[in-house]
Amino acid sequence: MSTIERHQYDVIVIGAGGAGLRAAVEAREANLRVAIICKSLFGKAHTVMAEGGAAASMGNVNEKDNWQVHFRDTMRGGKFLNHFRMAELHA
Known part of the structure; x- marks a missing residue:
């Protein structure tokens, strides 16, 4: 025992x-x-x-970057298993 x-x-x-x-x-x-x-x-x-060590939309550095790109990257990084709405709010 x-x-x-x-x-x-x-x-x-x-x-x-x-x-x-x-x-x-x-x-x-x-x-x-x-x-x-x-x-x-x-x-x-x-x-x-974490991929790259940072999670942020850097529109001030790259004009093509925005919250939608950040959202897409977050979903891809999580293999689309993420909670959709939480990832959207985070972006």
């Missing part, structure tokens, strides 16, 4: 992307005990896997 291990944390961070890791760092710097839960391999979360 296996034994259950119990752990105590002050903060549990769900997600190990950039925001999650930043939250964990802040909590740890405040001397809190931190656990991070990640559904993928640690270090292979969304922020690391």
Whole structure:
């Protein structure tokens, strides 16, 4: 029979992307005990896997860029599995 291990944390961070890791760092710097839960391999979360490292419409740099192009890129990057309306609002 296996034994259950119990752990105590002050903060549990769900997600190990950039925001999650930043939250964990802040909590740890405040001397809190931190656990991070990640559904993928640690270090292979969304922020690391982002295409090109930026998600933005850069119409001020390229006049052909606009929110529709950004939306299309977002949908393609997500293999069209994205939530359509959320991607549209984000763009």
